[in-house]
Amino acid sequence: MPTPTKPSVGWIGAGRMGYEMAARLAKGGADVLVWNRTRAKAEPLAQYGARIAASITDLAGRDIVFCMVATWKDVKQVVGDLLAGKAQPRLVIECSSISLEGSAELREMLARRGIAYLAAPVSGNAKVIKAGKLSFVCSGPRASFDEALPYLKMIGPAASYVGEGELSRIVKICHNVFLGVVTQSLAEITVLAQKAGVPRHALLDFLNQSVMGSTFSRYKTPAFVNLDFKVTFTPELLRKDLDLGLDAGRRFEVPLPLASATRDLIQSMMGRGMREEDFATLLVQQAEASGIELQPENVEVKDGLS
Numbered sequence: 001m002p003t004p005t006k007p008s009v010g011w012i013g014a015g016r017m018g019y020e021m022a023a024r025l026a027k028g029g030a031d032v033l034v035w036n037r038t039r040a041k042a043e044p045l046a047q048y049g050a051r052i053a054a055s056i057t058d059l060a061g062r063d064i065v066f067c068m069v070a071t072w073k074d075v076k077q078v079v080g081d082l083l084a085g086k087a088q089p090r091l092v093i094e095c096s097s098i099s100l101e102g103s104a105e106l107r108e109m110l111a112r113r114g115i116a117y118l119a120a121p122v123s124g125n126a127k128v129i130k131a132g133k134l135s136f137v138c139s140g141p142r143a144s145f146d147e148a149l150p151y152l153k154m155i156g157p158a159a160s161y162v163g164e165g166e167l168s169r170i171v172k173i174c175h176n177v178f179l180g181v182v183t184q185s186l187a188e189i190t191v192l193a194q195k196a197g198v199p200r201h202a203l204l205d206f207l208n209q210s211v212m213g214s215t216f217s218r219y220k221t222p223a224f225v226n227l228d229f230k231v232t233f234t235p236e237l238l239r240k241d242l243d244l245g246l247d248a249g250r251r252f253e254v255p256l257p258l259a260s261a262t263r264d265l266i267q268s269m270m271g272r273g274m275r276e277e278d279f280a281t282l283l284v285q286q287a288e289a290s291g292i293e294l295q296p297e298n299v300e301v302k303d304g305l306s
């Protein structure tokens, strides 16, 4: 019996998320060829055994191609470029956080070429990926999910299949609306407690051990306590996701008052020039609105990941 050959994988996008995801695939032994618009960002992946492509069209002949860029406009651009030649992959797995409409357009674009498509957005930041805790939510043909699963499992332990079509996109949009609202709420109560005299680390120590604590509240604790706002996720990408949520709310006639207020608070932050650091700077904006200036507490706190 001939040994079955290992499917070849192409990877588009080595930004904060794409880099760490591709690194886990390569470390897991997959045959990965990576392309990134800014080639230098992808090059360190070679140390894990990935190969770096000079041109995106080099990825077209791979069996499976993953895509992790930023917006729908970017996805459309890179997939269009990928398919500019004659070669084409069997399956595309798209992981960026994009709209239902964009995802449906992509499905049509790929179906016309006979390419299977799995929509597979994710939950977790780059540090979460490194800690081996990323989760995927997937939709599309069940057979494509089954084919993708061994690769998804190399990247993260959890992959939920939620059904056909673009259903995973709405799940991811709901997830990120929740992310924005929870972060703003966490900022509000942290500043309230501090102004009343409670150190931030003390409040969060209690909260993280209470029924309200979560993986998220724990891994944002170092940023909230020691004000390390090195970017994990930008205010701009979060605004995009809140906008996707509000668009979906209009489409399905669902009021989203908390999402709406949070979207505007992110907008205020960006309008004031707070764009480059992590979205957890919602805490700084909240402190300023409350008349206090935050100082790092310089207390060692755990993030629950390492």
Ligand SMILES: NC(=O)c1ccc[n+]([C@@H]2O[C@H](COP(=O)([O-])OP(=O)(O)OC[C@H]3O[C@@H](n4cnc5c(N)ncnc54)[C@H](OP(=O)(O)O)[C@@H]3O)[C@@H](O)[C@H]2O)c1
Residues within 6 Å of the ligand: 013, 014, 015, 016, 017, 018, 036, 037, 038, 039, 041, 068, 069, 070, 071, 073, 074, 077, 078, 095, 096, 097, 098, 122, 123, 124, 125, 126, 232, 233, 234, 237
């Ligand atoms: N960061 C998080 O915590 C997080 C969590 C879950 C989901 N997401 C989602 O994951 C996606 C990526 O987020 P990220 O934080 O990794 O963003 P990022 O660091 O800004 O990376 C964006 C990637 O997309 C590439 N790109 C953007 N526009 C492009 C275009 N027109 N043509 C070619 N390449 C293009 C960039 O290439 P260059 O390197 O050349 O700029 C880079 O590789 C987004 O949809 C985001 O909403 C992020």
